[in-house]
Amino acid sequence: MGSYISYIIDGIWEAKQCILLGIILWLLWNLILFSLKKRSGEKLKKYGFKYLFNLTPAMGCTLQE
Secondary structure (H helix, E strand, C coil): CHHHHHHHHHHHHHHHHHHHHHHHHHHHHHHHHHHHHHHHCCCCHHHCCCCCCCCCHHHCCCCCC
16 A cells, blocks of 8 residues: 555656756746747747737736737
8 A cells, every 4th residue: 555655655756857948948938939030120929928928918918019
């Protein structure tokens, strides 16, 4: 019985690491796209990241020009 719990805990730990890695890679990708947008002045909506640059204005997070 104890070995099953160990497998479950190991699986949860691996899933947490994969989710964290995915978030880090997504943020890095968006930072790259943001720097390209600032450099070239183009809209990058075709990549599907329009919501990153268009957060709610009430939060004071809009990054559009």
